Amino acid sequence: MQLSKNKKYQYLFFSILTVYTIFNGGNSNLSIQINFILVCFLFLFCLKDKNYNAHLIKFYKNNQKSMLIYILFIFYLLFQIVPLPIETLKIFSPEKFKIISKFEGEISNSPISLAPSNSFFQILNYATLLIVLLIIKMIFYTDKHRIRFNLFLSFLGFITSIIAITFYLNGNPDILIFKNSSYRNASTGFFINRTVFAVFLLFSLISSLEILRYLQTKISKKNDNFFLKIYVRLFIIFITIGIITSFSRIGNFLFLITIIFYLFNEYIYSKNKSNSIKYIIILILFIDILILGFYFGGSKIIDRFYFLKNEFAEIYSDDIYLSRIDIAKFSLVQLKNFLFFGYGPGSFEILFQISYFDLRSLYANHAHSDIIEFIGEFGLVGFILIVLSSMIFFIKKNSYTFINMIIMSYIMIILFFDFSMHIPLIQIMIIIFLTLNKKKFS
Numbered sequence: 513m514q515l516s517k518n519k520k521y522q523y524l525f526f527s528i529l530t531v532y533t534i535f536n537g538g539n540s541n542l543s544i545q546i547n548f549i550l551v552c553f554l555f556l557f558c559l560k561d562k563n564y565n566a567h568l569i570k571f572y573k574n575n576q577k578s579m580l581i582y583i584l585f586i587f588y589l590l591f592q593i594v595p596l597p598i599e600t601l602k603i604f605s606p607e608k609f610k611i612i613s614k615f616e617g618e619i620s621n622s623p624i625s626l627a628p629s630n631s632f633f634q635i636l637n638y639a640t641l642l643i644v645l646l647i648i649k650m651i652f653y654t655d656k657h658r659i660r661f662n663l664f665l666s667f668l669g670f671i672t673s674i675i676a677i678t679f680y681l682n683g684n685p686d687i688l689i690f691k692n693s694s695y696r697n698a699s700t701g702f703f704i705n706r707t708v709f710a711v712f713l714l715f716s717l718i719s720s721l722e723i724l725r726y727l728q729t730k731i732s733k734k735n736d737n738f739f740l741k742i743y744v745r746l747f748i749i750f751i752t753i754g755i756i757t758s759f760s761r762i763g764n765f766l767f768l769i770t771i772i773f774y775l776f777n778e779y780i781y782s783k784n785k786s787n788s789i790k791y792i793i794i795l796i797l798f799i800d801i802l803i804l805g806f807y808f809g810g811s812k813i814i815d816r817f818y819f820l821k822n823e824f825a826e827i828y829s830d831d832i833y834l835s836r837i838d839i840a841k842f843s844l845v846q847l848k849n850f851l852f853f854g855y856g857p858g859s860f861e862i863l864f865q866i867s868y869f870d871l872r873s874l875y876a877n878h879a880h881s882d883i884i885e886f887i888g889e890f891g892l893v894g895f896i897l898i899v900l901s902s903m904i905f906f907i908k909k910n911s912y913t914f915i916n917m918i919i920m921s922y923i924m925i926i927l928f929f930d931f932s933m934h935i936p937l938i939q940i941m942i943i944i945f946l947t948l949n950k951k952k953f954s
Contacts, residue, residue: 517561519660521651524554526664529940533668534702537712537937541633544936548636551643564650571649578905582642585897589635592856592894593628595621607849611866625856626863634857637936644940648947658948659726662719663744669716670747673754676701676709680757699757710763711932713755714770714922715941718915720748721774725789745792752796762930766922771796773918842867843879847888854891863888882926882933906946915949 528550532538538547558564602609605624625631676699684696703709723744755767778789879885887895932938
């Protein structure tokens with residue numbers, strides 16, 4: 513069977529996303545480099561096609577302002593890693609000047625970023641996000657293409673869940689590059705962190721539910737739709753189990769929000785009278801109660817949604833040397849020291865090490881609050897640029913769809929209470945969903 517042009521390019525794109533998924537969501541400097549190269553090659557291949565070029569030109573004309581601001585943001589990040597004369601550095605980053613002034617020897621030049629090498633790789637990552645957006649607008653432009661993406665992500669979430677559950681039931685052993693031993697009592701699969709794993713599966717769950725919603729409204733006599741519905745329902749079962757057994761409080765809280773959104777939509781706003789999605793949601797709730805209530809204990813049902821429980825417990829505990837609340841407070845205090853031009857993306861761990869001399873066996877490489885860390889990394893100048901670019905592109909009249917409202921709720925909760933927004937794969941998922949689920953492909 514000969515593949516169509518669209519399928520070839522879309523399958524190449526799916527392959528790249530699979531690479532992201534297998535290697536911890538692309539969350540390493542090496543992965544960022546590899547993914548940047550793969551995405552660039554795919555983009556160059558797409559440029560060879562005249563129709564794709566036409567899509568790209570149209571997209572640029574319709575979104576010129578937001579793209580130019582984002583490119584300016586990339587150049588701003590480059591400015592953060594350019595070595596500046598000490599007197600100039602004193603103007604842009606007085607706190608960095610104070611830090612290097614304590615070093616022995618004469619230093620004539622230094623960048624604003626505390627970790628220039630990490631910041632460079634983050635620049636590659638943010639450039640990759642822009643290229644991914646351009647590729648999406650070039651090769652995904654019909655409802656059929658959107659469903660093809662949803663089917664891919666549903667299947668990928670299904671495979672990832674099966675592997676994660678298998679690892680979990682066998683005690684989460686470390687296998688080759690997959691370090692699962694950090695979470696012996698939770699499913700993580702290919703991901704080091706269970707919350708990142710759960711958030712990824714949530715996108716897979718939405719894709720699965722959207723396939724069923726599409727099929728129940730589509731008038732078709734094709735027999736293969738019957739089997740497709742069965743497959744997708746099977747995928748949903750394993751994806752749900754994967755989310756539940758991650759025992760991520762943030763992940764399960766977002767899972768609850770997703771179910772509530774779909775229930776409200778189906779019972780109040782939906783014009784379709786089919787009960788298919790309603791039955792699926794009831795099945796999800798049944799699996800939830802059955803697995804947690806009987807296999808793991810009834811207390812797990814409510815306990816896993818209380819995503820601030822550990823944080824509040826740590827405040828009143830004398831056994832915690834440095835709690836998550838302490839790290840978040842530390843990050844907030846540091847904002848005033850690097851207020852306007854930041855300390856550079858990927859530099860939080862260095863900032864933490866500089867500030868805490870007696871670390872013992874503890875350290876932190878993220879702030880446990882994405883919004884605080886983003887402002888600290890970019891400074892107000894960089895943060896305003898990226899927010900302005902995103903708002904001009906995404907916050908439009910034709911962006912307020914049911915799916916995008918769910919994704920926006922994810923973004924707000926993760927920004928304040930987690931660090932998953934720093935993971936490249938999660939960033940890409942957000943871009944893809946907000947773009948493909950706009951009312952108009954423009």
